[in-house]
Amino acid sequence: MLTFYTNPMSRGRIARWMLEEIGQPYETVVLGYGPPMKAPDYLAVNPMGKVPALVHDGKVVTEVAAICAYLAMTFPEAGLMAEDKAAFFRWLFFGAGPLEQAVVNTSFGWVPEGPQAAGRTGYGSLEEVVRALTGHLEKHDYIADGRFTAADVYVGSQVGWGLQFRTIPTNPVLEAYWARLKDRPGLKAANAKDNALIPEATT
Structure with missing residues (x-):
């Protein structure tokens, strides 16, 4: 259960x-x-x-x-676990760590001043984070194994929200990556269920 x-x-x-x-x-x-x-x-x-x-x-x-x-x-x-577990876990936790923290901190208007402060953040800057992820996706259509896995659920969600709400700098590589994910039946079913629950959650 x-x-x-x-x-x-x-x-x-x-x-x-x-x-x-x-x-x-x-x-x-x-x-x-x-x-x-x-x-x-x-x-x-x-x-x-x-x-x-x-x-x-x-x-x-x-x-x-x-x-x-x-x-x-x-x-x-x-079939959502990758054979290439190094890439799977690396980028899954990159999304949960540097990517999300950089997006959240930047959305609150907090930007580290100087190299020492940037180093203490663990991610440097939002631009560095986006550049690293973009570099991976320039060479790979998906996070690992050349196919959709659970890592794409997490990283893809971060990218999709970032592009929608303009919380990450857009570029053609990230846009193409999100385009490969956004019409998946699983995502559409999930969105339909969550959207239907919004009135219940706000009363």
């Missing part, structure tokens, strides 16, 4: 996409922001009091990149 705790206006949308890609049945529990996520019953699942969280046969997985990797490894029949 898979139980998915989420809010349709959260990073849970990425985990939902992954769940739709593996094709396994799952139960959805929608939590509102504020008291519902801080209630004792949910804090027993995720002490951080945030979504998403996944419970599988009594085991809890939090953090979206971890959820994507866990599902890919637990349900190998879905």
